[in-house]
Amino acid sequence: MTQRDTSYLAVMARKNEIMKRAIGIDYDTFEEGQLAFDYEKMMSETAYSIDEVKRIQAETAVGNTPMIELRNITQLVRAVSPPGKGARIFVKDEACNPSGSFKARRAAVSVYHAKKAGYKGVVTATSGNFGAAIASQAAMRGLKCIVVQETYDSHGIGQPEILEKGRACEAYGAQVMQLTVGPELFYMFLRVLEETDYFNASLYTPFAIAGIETLGMEVAEDIRKIAGKDPDVVVVTHAGGGNTTGTARGLIKAGATQTQVVSASVDLSGLRMASDVDFNKKSFTTGHTGFGVPFATWPDRADVPRNAARPLRYMDRYVTVTQGEVFYVTEMLAQLEGLERGPAGCTALAAAVSLAKELDQDQIVVVQETEYTGAGKHPQSQLTFARQMGITIRRGDPRENKPGECIVIPEALSQIQAVDQDIKHLRKSYISNVIKTNGVTKVSEKEIQFLAEETKSDHDFVCQVLQELGIHW
Amino acid sequence: MGCKVGQWVQIHSIILPAGQRAPQVPEDTQQVPLEMWCKGFALEEAELGEEVRIETVIGQVLTGTLCNINPRYEHDFGEPVPELLTVGMELRKMLEEVRRQ
Numbered sequence A: 001m002t003q004r005d006t007s008y009l010a011v012m013a014r015k016n017e018i019m020k021r022a023i024g025i026d027y028d029t030f031e032e033g034q035l036a037f038d039y040e041k042m043m044s045e046t047a048y049s050i051d052e053v054k055r056i057q058a059e060t061a062v063g064n065t066p067m068i069e070l071r072n073i074t075q076l077v078r079a080v081s082p083p084g085k086g087a088r089i090f091v092k093d094e095a096c097n098p099s100g101s102f103k104a105r106r107a108a109v110s111v112y113h114a115k116k117a118g119y120k121g122v123v124t125a126t127s128g129n130f131g132a133a134i135a136s137q138a139a140m141r142g143l144k145c146i147v148v149q150e151t152y153d154s155h156g157i158g159q160p161e162i163l164e165k166g167r168a169c170e171a172y173g174a175q176v177m178q179l180t181v182g183p184e185l186f187y188m189f190l191r192v193l194e195e196t197d198y199f200n201a202s203l204y205t206p207f208a209i210a211g212i213e214t215l216g217m218e219v220a221e222d223i224r225k226i227a228g229k230d231p232d233v234v235v236v237t238h239a240g241g242g243n244t245t246g247t248a249r250g251l252i253k254a255g256a257t258q259t260q261v262v263s264a265s266v267d268l269s270g271l272r273m274a275s276d277v278d279f280n281k282k283s284f285t286t287g288h289t290g291f292g293v294p295f296a297t298w299p300d301r302a303d304v305p306r307n308a309a310r311p312l313r314y315m316d317r318y319v320t321v322t323q324g325e326v327f328y329v330t331e332m333l334a335q336l337e338g339l340e341r342g343p344a345g346c347t348a349l350a351a352a353v354s355l356a357k358e359l360d361q362d363q364i365v366v367v368q369e370t371e372y373t374g375a376g377k378h379p380q381s382q383l384t385f386a387r388q389m390g391i392t393i394r395r396g397d398p399r400e401n402k403p404g405e406c407i408v409i410p411e412a413l414s415q416i417q418a419v420d421q422d423i424k425h426l427r428k429s430y431i432s433n434v435i436k437t438n439g440v441t442k443v444s445e446k447e448i449q450f451l452a453e454e455t456k457s458d459h460d461f462v463c464q465v466l467q468e469l470g471i472h473w
Numbered sequence B: 001m002g003c004k005v006g007q008w009v010q011i012h013s014i015i016l017p018a019g020q021r022a023p024q025v026p027e028d029t030q031q032v033p034l035e036m037w038c039k040g041f042a043l044e045e046a047e048l049g050e051e052v053r054i055e056t057v058i059g060q061v062l063t064g065t066l067c068n069i070n071p072r073y074e075h076d077f078g079e080p081v082p083e084l085l086t087v088g089m090e091l092r093k094m095l096e097e098v099r100r101q
Helices: A008-013 A015-023 A040-044 A050-059 A071-079 A103-116 A129-141 A160-170 A186-194 A207-225 A244-255 A287-299 A323-337 A344-356 A379-388 A423-437 A444-455 A459-471 B087-100
Strands: A068-069 A088-092 A121-123 A143-152 A177-179 A234-236 A260-266 A317-321 A365-367 A392-396 A406-410 B007-015 B035-041 B049-056 B061-068
Touching: A008 A015, A015 A143, A015 A186, A040 A207, A050 A103, A050 A207, A068 A207, A071 A088, A071 A323, A071 A344, A071 B087, A088 A207, A088 A344, A103 A121, A103 A129, A103 A207, A103 A244, A121 A129, A121 A186, A129 A143, A129 A160, A143 A160, A143 A186, A143 B035, A160 A177, A160 A379, A207 A244, A207 A317, A207 A365, A234 A244, A234 A344, A244 A260, A260 A287, A260 A344, A287 A317, A317 A344, A317 A423, A323 A344, A323 A379, A323 A406, A344 A365, A365 A379, A379 A392, A392 A444, A423 A444, A423 A459, A444 A459, B007 B049, B035 B061
Parallel strands: A088 A365, A121 A143, A143 A177, A234 A260, A234 A365, A260 A317, A392 A406
Antiparallel strands: A068 A088, A177 B035, B007 B035, B007 B061, B035 B049, B049 B061
């Protein structure tokens, strides 16, 4: 074997070549000029139809999870809502998937495709539930699996939530490579792909997103069966954008075009993601704004040339909740509904409790996921760790929550209040990123149309932003 | 203390030394190395702190510094958190009151 240069810059310079071998998609064929690409063509030509995805997922017992009405929580929410308000709250119990989260849906399609395309193994770079999902699916289909995780700070201290996810990967027979903080996770990932010739089981390929479409479709079908109508609002825990994108696409494919899609993240504003010092001041390692905002406003920062997760195309609203609010509703879900589930997956539940207060009693809000819980991935372990890291924990008004300094557990259900983020600002920020990254000075009518689709906005909005940026068309 | 051939161990390695990190990393991260840990079966005897080759569960052979023999998972359920302990009782009481009305 020839000795390759493994320095950071040398490996990054081989990125495109490594990616092409490791995914087998020639992304160049979808590019259209200086900034646009044909998203729908990429999704339809590279991935599988929703019927094929259903069949693939059925082979490994993924999907068709229970839809559970949270009657006790709904009753309490009504007690703290204005008269006539307090929508019915449902949860799709995705923890029932083989690896304990909705990520099994994404992994099922990726691993199926890797096997079909003749790869001997799969590699994924994630500190989240996706690692366990890939490892579990690889075990079922007889492929080897490597998971590269960002786990520790420079003192070798790891987030309990991530340590547990690493353990789960090992339980499913994966080789887990645990790194300290830093974006070079991607560099190490490229090195592993290059050395092994395994498949890049990225969270952001068309396969991974097609896998979530069945979740959106099931949500629509389940609620139609139970209530004879479409859900009014579906709340999605939002990090890298795949969950929002795939769920919304599935709802649309099911014909539920009037359902409002609300993305929800835990507010971690002020904490820097690649910082060694800030790393362990977070008490959530996913579902937070540290991923949610940058991935919405610049999806192509991902580990593939064109990210199939493009949440701004689908998001109707983006709200944040605090760490303390999520721990509180996680406890509520266990104590009132008898469902002990992981905190990160309850991010959307915290938002749903707040949104239900605005909606009429005959309306329906669906939380579209739960995740498994266990040692490490549990309010007690995460709060114990936070305390060890010097974070103050107290009861009080969740508005006093300060990421990295103080976690405030609400004193009452009535205090739970999701905060709307300025979605127009996110859309502007996306357009600005596209223009700046591509060094564009003039755009065509077709490109304006592309930017409008990318941001779920319209011609006028895009032109107004372009004007502010000093770009001609 | 050392490991025997075939024992389950953990190795550590420096992937990028401090100062050779990616250009975009923040200053605090720039000052520390990128480190990696991995587990597998020792292919040779070694003392803690010595270089050792391992075979991982998928058959890859990796080299690093022996840092742990038969490593255990150390994460747990944490300590009972007083701020959360009463939440369930409060909510159940509230539910009873709502139902009485």
